[in-house]
Amino acid sequence: MTEKKRAVRYYATEEGCGRVRGILRAHGVEATVSVGKDGRFEIHAQSATTRHTCHWPVCDKEVPPAMWGCKTHWFSLPKRLQDRIWATYRPVQEITKTPSSEYIAASREVQQWIAAQDQ
Ligand SMILES: [Zn+2]
Incomplete structure (x- = not known):
């Protein structure tokens, strides 16, 4: 029996990176979002805005x-x-x-x- 969770997921794709960046910006955080070597998001907030x-x-x-x-x-x-x-x-x-x-x-x-x- 499989049960799917309905939570919104952001996949670590170029599009996903853009979305995450947009969410952060809405919160006043400037950060670089990229896809890491392990296929997951890598988020680096710029030090001045952390x-x-x-x-x-x-x-x-x-x-x-x-x-x-x-x-x-x-x-x-x-x-x-x-x-x-x-x-x-x-x-x-x-x-x-x-x-x-x-x-x-x-x-x-x-x-x-x-x-x-x-x-
Ligand atoms: Zn205040």
């Missing part, structure tokens, strides 16, 4: 990788958005640089909410 900073636009406070942003900005988000981020956040994603698509969606919603506050 700092993990607050996701609030223009805030560049350094925060631990397990946190979305600095305390000031995190607590200025409405509870429902904090809950969405927590529900979709995978602590390993900051290391593997492969956030789930749910997290990216939640993250975009947060950015939209922030943009709306500026108006």
Whole structure:
């Protein structure tokens, strides 16, 4: 009996590299993504951008990788958005640089909410 997992997978192809690069860029990480000799992704973040900073636009406070942003900005988000981020956040994603698509969606919603506050 075989059971297929429905998780989205990115294959280590030229196209896959481009997708992973795009996801990283959406998170403000410039990295080189290539296919390694073993057929798996090789991701090298450029040293200057490996700092993990607050996701609030223009805030560049350094925060631990397990946190979305600095305390000031995190607590200025409405509870429902904090809950969405927590529900979709995978602590390993900051290391593997492969956030789930749910997290990216939640993250975009947060950015939209922030943009709306500026108006
Ligand atoms: Zn901040």
